[in-house]
Amino acid sequence: MGSAFTIFKRHLHSNNMRMTHQRDHLFHVLLKSSHPLSIEQLIPLVDSHFVSVYRNVQELRKVGVIKQVPLGLKYSYELSDMFKPHHHHISCDGCSAVSGIDDEEIERLIDSAAVRAGYRPTGHSLEMRGICRNCRVTD
Numbered sequence: 001m002g003s004a005f006t007i008f009k010r011h012l013h014s015n016n017m018r019m020t021h022q023r024d025h026l027f028h029v030l031l032k033s034s035h036p037l038s039i040e041q042l043i044p045l046v047d048s049h050f051v052s053v054y055r056n057v058q059e060l061r062k063v064g065v066i067k068q069v070p071l072g073l074k075y076s077y078e079l080s081d082m083f084k085p086h087h088h089h090i091s092c093d094g095c096s097a098v099s100g101i102d103d104e105e106i107e108r109l110i111d112s113a114a115v116r117a118g119y120r121p122t123g124h125s126l127e128m129r130g131i132c133r134n135c136r137v138t139d
Contacts, residue, residue: 004031004083006135008065011082015063022048024058027065029077035098036069036076036089071098090128094135101128 002065008027012019029045030037037045038044042053057077060066067080071091078084087102106126 001116004079007082011065017059017063020056020091022046022052023060026053026056026060030066030079031083033078034079036071036099037062038074067125070125072096072129073084088126088128092128092132092135093129094131097132097134099132 005027009019011061025046026042029042039050039054039057042057043050046053057066061068064080064082066077067074069078071089084103085099088106089098091098091102095107110124111121
């Protein structure tokens with residue numbers, strides 16, 4: 001199948017998109033990140049202007065390289081399931097910490113619910129919120 005970067009380059013090419021320094025940098029920042037990042041968090045990591053980061057994130061989102069992750073009232077971004085295994089997130093209502101959740105039982109329940117509703121599941125996103133261990137200690 002090839003490395004994630006090779007897949008990324010091929011995917012850009014097949015969508016008639018050029019490989020630019022910023023797209024390369026953005027891809028590698030998201031590949032190394034253990035959690036979704038907001039545009040504000042990406043700006044210093046990619047070392048570029050807000051408008052450029054936002055535009056590139058949106059363009060890569062349209063072609064399925066990046067996915068938008070709802071976290072509370074805001075969105076963060078991470079590489080799509082094409083590059084990282086499918087998972088969900090839970091965010092803390094207190095401190096906004098984010099943790100990944102990889103649970104096959106959740107996947108089965110979501111697919112089962114779709115089928116019971118008369119659908120053939122093609123994808124999903126799940127937003128979970130709670131109070132993390134650190135914030136519960138300070139309650």
